Amino acid sequence: MDASASDVLVVGGGIVGLAFAWEAARRGLSVRLLERSRAAHGASIRNFGMVWPIGQPAGRRHDLAMRSRARWLELRDAGVTWAAECGSVHAVCEADEAALLAEFAERAAPAGIVCELLAGDEARRRFPAVARGVRAALWSPTELVVDPPRAIGQVAAYLARQHGVDVRFDTAVTAIEMPEVRTAAGERFTADRVIVCGGADFESLFPEVWAASGVRRCKLQMMRTAPQPGGWRLGPHVAGGLTLAHYAGFEGCPSLPAVRSRFAEQYSFHLAAGIHVMASQNDRGEVILGDSHDYDDVESPFDSAAIDEAILDYARGMLDLPDWTIAERWHGVYAKSTTDLCFMAEPQPACTIVGSPGGAGMTLSFGLAAEWWEAITRKRGLHPAAPMAGGVSLPS
Numbered sequence: 111m112d113a114s115a116s117d118v119l120v121v122g123g124g125i126v127g128l129a130f131a132w133e134a135a136r137r138g139l140s141v142r143l144l145e146r147s148r149a150a151h152g153a154s155i156r157n158f159g160m161v162w163p164i165g166q167p168a169g170r171r172h173d174l175a176m177r178s179r180a181r182w183l184e185l186r187d188a189g190v191t192w193a194a195e196c197g198s199v200h201a202v203c204e205a206d207e208a209a210l211l212a213e214f215a216e217r218a219a220p221a222g223i224v225c226e227l228l229a230g231d232e233a234r235r236r237f238p239a240v241a242r243g244v245r246a247a248l249w250s251p252t253e254l255v256v257d258p259p260r261a262i263g264q265v266a267a268y269l270a271r272q273h274g275v276d277v278r279f280d281t282a283v284t285a286i287e288m289p290e291v292r293t294a295a296g297e298r299f300t301a302d303r304v305i306v307c308g309g310a311d312f313e314s315l316f317p318e319v320w321a322a323s324g325v326r327r328c329k330l331q332m333m334r335t336a337p338q339p340g341g342w343r344l345g346p347h348v349a350g351g352l353t354l355a356h357y358a359g360f361e362g363c364p365s366l367p368a369v370r371s372r373f374a375e376q377y378s379f380h381l382a383a384g385i386h387v388m389a390s391q392n393d394r395g396e397v398i399l400g401d402s403h404d405y406d407d408v409e410s411p412f413d414s415a416a417i418d419e420a421i422l423d424y425a426r427g428m429l430d431l432p433d434w435t436i437a438e439r440w441h442g443v444y445a446k447s448t449t450d451l452c453f454m455a456e457p458q459p460a461c462t463i464v465g466s467p468g469g470a471g472m473t474l475s476f477g478l479a480a481e482w483w484e485a486i487t488r489k490r491g492l493h494p495a496a497p498m499a500g501g502v503s504l505p506s
């Protein structure tokens with residue numbers, strides 16, 4: 111690659127930046143990726159590692175999730191990173207939640223979504239992590255687990271090694287004037303297309319675009335247990351009743367409004383803190399537990415002990431863990447579009463901002479990037495500077 115010019119330059123080494131870089135490189139384009147930190151340290155390394163198609167509504171979004179899933183498996187099969195086909199269970203304790211799961215299961219099959227409704231006893235027999243109080247469960251085989259803190263770095267290294275992507279860490283981009291990109295160290299690069307994937311950073315590049323975008327930041331609290339003893343495995347990801355009110359996949363189920371009203375009465379603290387409870391397990395045996403959702407404009411650096419306690423208390427009702435010792439706590443922040451799958455804008459010709467796909471970046475980014483590059487390619491062959499119709503606004 112020319113020392114300073116490339117077909118495509120991606121800003122940001124989180125999952126979105128990696129996905130857009132990979133799709134460009136797969137098309138034979140020369141790609142440079144600039145990440146300001148020594149290693150990616152944003153939302154992409156702070157999440158559960160859940161690839162979660164079941165949470166996406168049937169149709170395009172579910173299809174994008176399944177495309178992403180295929181890409182993760184491709185990475186696993188190429189020996190790039192660990193990924194397991196763990197599936198998921200929604201394990202619920204109340205009758206109205208069980209009715210909602212039954213409604214979902216009935217609508218899922220005709221929409222091509224594979225899942226199975228289980229009575230509590232059957233769920234416990236198949237998945238020992240499901241707690242005694244669970245009344246019903248929805249098993250889905252499609253979910254994957256990856257290990258984000260390692261996977262993100264491994265994918266970046268793979269792009270460099272396998273696809274010749276020029277990945278540079280410690281390289282903050284401070285200004286873009288197409289076709290030129292400038293860094294904090296005073297370097298200048300040029301590219302036919304620049305894709306800005308800066309996650310929840312709304313200040314460094316194009317702050318005026320972000321200010322007008324309506325995109326919000328969301329802070330989530332998370333915890334990780336010590337490795338479970340004796341090689342104990344969680345099996346599938348486990349989600350509880352509160353999750354039914356969280357994911358768009360359950361929208362349209364007739365029982366949802368009534369379940370939401372009960373939650374408002376019974377779980378006012380949880381709803382105010384945006385708590386719904388999920389668990390995943392990495393290959394080291396640690397169980398990752400979360401989360402909360404705080405949409406305050408100014409992100410507090412301080413985490414709430416009450417939120418962590420509420421998450422753990424709820425988790426104990428749906429989950430039996432041999433060891434609940436919490437080894438680590440942290441929070442992460444993502445950007446959330448209130449209208450679209452993710453925010454996209456073209457502030458300069460052939461310069462595209464791609465926002466985070468909210469709480470589903472690990473689930474959607476590979477599919478989203480593939481869809482976007484296909485749209486560009488349809489428009490004007492492989493020329494990376496080809497504009498999208500009406501600016502760039504594929505997601506909705």
Ligand SMILES: Cc1cc2nc3c(=O)[nH]c(=O)nc-3n(C[C@H](O)[C@H](O)[C@H](O)COP(=O)(O)OP(=O)(O)OC[C@H]3O[C@@H](n4cnc5c(N)ncnc54)[C@H](O)[C@@H]3O)c2cc1C
Pocket residue numbers: 121122123124125126127144145146147149150151152153154155156157158159160161162281282283284307308309310311314315330331332400401441442443444465466467468469470471472473474
């Ligand atoms: C706690 C938590 C749990 C989640 N759980 C899941 C889950 O289980 N499954 C799922 O699908 N999704 C999950 N998500 C959502 C998912 O993690 C995000 O959607 C995704 O990581 C966003 O990726 P990103 O690349 O947009 O942002 P980031 O990962 O934040 O990456 C942006 C990168 O850009 C870099 N950058 C910014 N500005 C510049 C600049 N000027 N120059 C150079 N570099 C720059 C930053 O340093 C950063 O590394 C979760 C999110 C959180 C916070």
